[in-house]
Amino acid sequence: MGLAGGYLGVLKIEGLGYIDPDIVTFHGRAPDGARTQLVQHVSQLNVMLKA
Numbered sequence: 001m002g003l004a005g006g007y008l009g010v011l012k013i014e015g016l017g018y019i020d021p022d023i024v025t026f027h028g029r030a031p032d033g034a035r036t037q038l039v040q041h042v043s044q045l046n047v048m049l050k051a
Helices: none
Strands: 012-019 023-029 035-041
Antiparallel strands (some): 012 023, 023 035
């Protein structure tokens, strides 16, 4: 996943989560291997998944 809003980097998604009622979390790894988590409100969510 490429992150918008300035250069925030790239996240290789390894899992998704949900916090009721309106938060989605993505967790995975940055290109350097660092564990990373993105917490996003559903009103701001735009995700493109590619196989």
